[in-house]
Amino acid sequence: MVEATHRKEWKGFEPNQGEVLAFSPTCPRVRLKSGSAASQNGMRTIDQIETPALLVDLPRLQANILRVQRLAQQSGKYLRPHAKTHKSPALARLQVSCGASGLTVAKVGEAEIFVSEGFTDVFVANEIVSKEKLERLVRLQDRAHISIGVDSIPTAEALVACAGARGARFRVLLECDTGLGRAGVRSVAEALQVGQLIAECPGLRFAGIFTHEGHLYRFSDPEERRQRARQAVEQLQAVREALERIGLECHTVSVGSTPGVDAMASEPSVTEMRPGNYVFFDRMQVRLGARVEDCALSVLATVTGVYRDGRVVIDAGAKALAGDCPFDDRTWGEVVGHPDWTFVAASEEHGMIQLCPGSAAPRVGDKVQILPNHACTCVNMHDELFVCQEGVLVDIWRIAARGKSR
Ligand SMILES: Cc1ncc(COP(=O)(O)O)c(C=O)c1O
Structure with missing residues (x-):
């Protein structure tokens, strides 16, 4: 089994967030x-x-992995690298042995590969709606903690239908669009609507919110990127506060992009970062x-x-x-x-x-x-x-x- 050495025992669905992790990232020799x-x-x-x-x-790979791992550690954030960049269990093992708290993937097929290789904490940072794919994710839950993204009532309902039929439970993160214009809820009102549904469904466990601030790729000026990253965090913060007012605690506030890593590391409300490309550039x-x-x-x-x-x-x-x-x-x-x-x-x-x-x-x-x-x-x-x-x-x-x- 491949698990982060620093990670505490998984307690229910709430990993402890926000602490400065007491380990020193080093890269094992290959x-x-x-x-x-x-x-x-x-x-x-x-x-x-x-x-x-x-x-x-x-x-170079080791230096890239270590730089971002140390940055995450120093800022008290979990690092959950996106494995769609390298798609390689050996490389993911290097990331986890340097301190990554789990993996992010985009596809069910990727989750299956990494779980079969012993990774025990995988976030499918995507909306999965087909019954067959959701059942495949349920099957992985025997061996790993699987989290999944939701951004609308129909995506939540697809999970509910599958969880209900199988008696399974999904750890769910609500996706927020903070400027990319791809998936994600686009307003606090939408977030509340979907969040409420998640809270009401016994097969779903609300864990927090996430975004892919991929629009930062559009800004070549570092200062502008920093400002846009700040705006993205402010949007997440507004959603978080509204959700918490109705009793939905956001244990995880997860962001993810390589151009956003440095700016996001200094944002206190962010608990987790999911860059992918940083390993290679x-x-x-x-x-x-x-x-x-x-x-x-x-x-x-x-x-x-x-x-x-x-x-x-x-x-x-x-x-x-x-x-x-x-x-x-x-x-x-x-x-x-x-x-x-x-x-x-x-x-x-x-x-x-x-x-x-x-x-x-x-x-x-x-x-x-x-x-x-x-x-x-x-x-x-x-x-x-x-x-x-x-x-x-x-x-x-x-x-x-x-x-x-x-
Ligand atoms: C949901 C999500 N999270 C994280 C990332 C990682 O971003 P990057 O490749 O810029 O590191 C991506 C990239 O596409 C993504 O789609």
């Missing part, structure tokens, strides 16, 4: 085990890995101020063609990078160490890079590393994470929840 997939294949250096392959820089985060040197994920590719017009073709295209292209210039990723090369286009299996006039061309067979635009969608294209340290392959981690979108 070593290449003899007989592991990495050593059996005789692969030792990055150059020997078959491409396209997803590389993880272990020291990517080009989207770099655009918001993250350092390229902290980016822990890249796609390793091989040059398969070099042409007279300055075009270079690599063996990583849309199926290795994911078609998430949030940039105005429509580039597919950044070629690490080559700022004068532009990743201009991709088809399924090919990436097309344009060199600047005068830049030194690679040779066919050379390896290049691509920093993806969006780490979370890129990971979902791969089966394995090749874990490297100083150019040497130290482990291979299965992306076990890859493609678990149901």
Whole structure:
């Protein structure tokens, strides 16, 4: 069983919140085990890995995990990382052994994978309405504490119907839209209406409120992001106070986004943070101020063609990078160490890079590393994470929840 070492015994449905956690996060060492997939294949250096392959820089990954874990600890918040970013039980184990209090997932299939790997506290931060999926979640409750999001009367009713039929009990968090414009109640009145229903249903246990402040991605100025994060917290606070006035105590006030981590850590009313992307970072985060040197994920590719017009073709295209292209210039990723090369286009299996006039061309067979635009969608294209340290392959981690979108 994988459980946070600092976590107190689960008492009913109310984890103790708000205390400064008395443990010191450290990262366990990851070593290449003899007989592991990495050593059996005789692969030792990055150059020997078959491409396209997803590389993880272990020291950077560990530093990213520890930075946010320490921040959470120092601010007295629980950290419940979103595992949709990496979808890897081995990586989640690292997060929990560094102090994460549980995991967040988006899908029932992801919850099933992580519970089957021994994780005992999983929050499905999403609205699940199908009977079949809810029954799958009920089946997980024998082995893990499962929490779930609700944001409307029909989503609450779907849970009630399932809980009633199965005699099960769901720990429920009310989702609030604090600016993203996606899921979540949008007013205190709505929150009260849904909250009241949750309170009245014996199969549901109201635990608090949550938001995904994903709209912070729209603001590149850190001060503006901080202000928007503050506004999001004020909205949550208004909902919390109204709910508590009608007797619904919010033990958990959960926020979650990588661009919001620093601002949210200093908000006293927040009890839990659920960032996902912070473990890897990517080009989207770099655009918001993250350092390229902290980016822990890249796609390793091989040059398969070099042409007279300055075009270079690599063996990583849309199926290795994911078609998430949030940039105005429509580039597919950044070629690490080559700022004068532009990743201009991709088809399924090919990436097309344009060199600047005068830049030194690679040779066919050379390896290049691509920093993806969006780490979370890129990971979902791969089966394995090749874990490297100083150019040497130290482990291979299965992306076990890859493609678990149901
Ligand atoms: C509900 C929820 N919580 C947390 C996160 C984590 O956000 P980020 O990927 O910015 O770390 C996400 C991301 O999509 C999300 O949807």
